[in-house]
Amino acid sequence: MEEVFEEAFEIDDQEDLMNEMMNRYGQDLLRLVYSYVNNKEIAEDLTQDIFVKFYKSLHTFKGKSKLKTWLWRIAINHCKDFLKSWYNKNVIITEDTTYIQTKKDMVEEVVIQREVDDQLVSALMTLPIKYREVIYFYYYEELLMKEISVLTEVSVNTVKTRLRRAKELLEERLEE
Structure with a gap:
């Protein structure tokens, strides 16, 4: 069927x-x-590019293979070129495709x-250790005040006070 389909079209009918x-x-x-x-969005863009390439180079088709095979070869080459490209190696597309960030910028952010x-x-x-432990349990272990109270063997109000005082001390030290 495909051979009949391909023969039915003349080059004039591109x-x-x-x-x-x-x-x-x-x-x-x-x-x-894909x-x-x-990546779905990139695959869609590349597929459009491939069809444009296919259309522009139709005049060079020699008929040594089926059109589908020729189209697939164009697609594979285009994908491999994309994977080797600067864009693919240096640009990261986030979930929100309106924001594009280069890997260099990301490295700087990580260092900072x-x-x-x-x-x-x-x-x-x-x-002091009494402040360190409440910071650790609250922010790193994400424990509730009541759980911290049980672990440290102090009242919930004492935990709250220590946490507030620890934040104040940290802020002072970080401003220095």
Whole structure:
């Protein structure tokens, strides 16, 4: 059937051929591209690019293979080119595709965050143990005030007071 379909179209009829190829193979091609890039939005964009390439290079088709095979070869090459591209290696698309961040920016953010974390840990370690433990249990272990009270063997009100005082002391030390 495919051979008859391909022979039925003349080169003069490129737009009809293009529409027919998109209708017949569009979803299959999209799945193929997705299997390379593992991202729906990028796969959709690349699939459009592939059909544009296909259309623009139709005049070079020599008929040595089926059109579908030729289209698949264009798709595979295009996907491999994309995977090697600067864009793919250096740009990260977040869930909100309107915000694009380069890997370099992310590295800088990680370094800055580590520095801030180190400063916080240093300041935390200068606190008396009674304040350190409530900070640790509340923020890192995410325990409830009542659970911290049981662990530290002090009243819930004492835990609240220590937590408030620990925050004040941390703020003072971090401002220094």
